[in-house]
Amino acid sequence: MSLTTIEAVIFDMDGVIIDTEPAWQKAEVEVLNQLGVPITMKDAEVTTGLRIDLLVAYWYQRNPWDNYDNRAVAQQIIDKVVTFIETEGAPMRGVIDALKLCQQKQLKIGLATSSSTDLIDSVMAKLGIRSYFEAIASAENLQYGKPHPEVYLNCANALKVNPAHCLAIEDSFNGLIAARAATMQTVAIPAPEFAEQSRWVIAHQQLEHLGQLADVLDTTTRI
Missing domain, CATH: 1.10.150.240 (Putative phosphatase; domain 2)
Incomplete structure (x- = not known):
């Protein structure tokens, strides 16, 4: 990933935060x-x-x-x-450490998901992580869901951060398209069985798990 100013990290939920x-x-x-x-x-x-x-x-x-x-x-x-x-329900590898790392680096934390409010509530309660998130955006009631970028743009707006200064973390190709269309920096963490597919090349960086996020954030700068 090229050296870029990052002010916020926006997580997808299913497949990134929890293995659903x-x-x-x-x-x-x-x-x-x-x-x-x-x-x-x-x-x-x-x-x-x-x-x-x-x-x-x-x-x-x-x-x-x-x-x-x-x-x-x-x-x-x-x-x-x-x-x-x-x-x-169980957190994906490295989730809690990644959330704590973002806090330590004073980065704003958001959630941008296609899932409904009841699913979001279930995940937040099960993992006990709601307090980490300054903004939670769902595509549930939007005209378009991912791969349309609206849910990501809404989350960036709620965080009061320019989308270009957000880092989006996705496991799905539809989500990755949405984040790229929102002009965000992107990290793809596909399921292991799909990790070798060439389509992930559109992500700025590809990781195996969130435990590697520190390496990405160390190559970025912050205002």
Whole structure:
């Protein structure tokens, strides 16, 4: 990463702060299979980072089912993920240390996620980390979710930081596109099984886990 002034670090949630991506994919497959949509866990990878209503619409457009109710299907998937968070949710490697590091460097900390408020609340409560965040932005009620940049721009605005001076941390390609479109510096931390894919080249830097964030912040400056 080139030497850049960083004033804030904005985290994605699912797959960056908490390991929920497998739970999302499992819930997605279970609910949609019950509706007659023959998708697999591999198929579900393509929707990683999409807002839940866009995810449901994506599959309906490709394999329509009777009595389409986007909100009801979305809620079924969300309920399964919330249950997972409450029973098995655990922080991703290096999360707490990364949050403490940002505080020590006097960087503002934000969250920009496609997930709904109830999921955000579940994660914050389960991990006990809400106090670290000065701004939490959800794409839940926005016109567009990721890969549109609005949720990132909203978070930067709430932090009162120019987006160009924000560092966004993402695990999904859709999220990475959103952060780049918001003119932010970016770090990609893809799941290990996807880490060798060439598409991550659009990130300014790629890490294996948040425990390596110190190396990134040491190459940046701050006003």
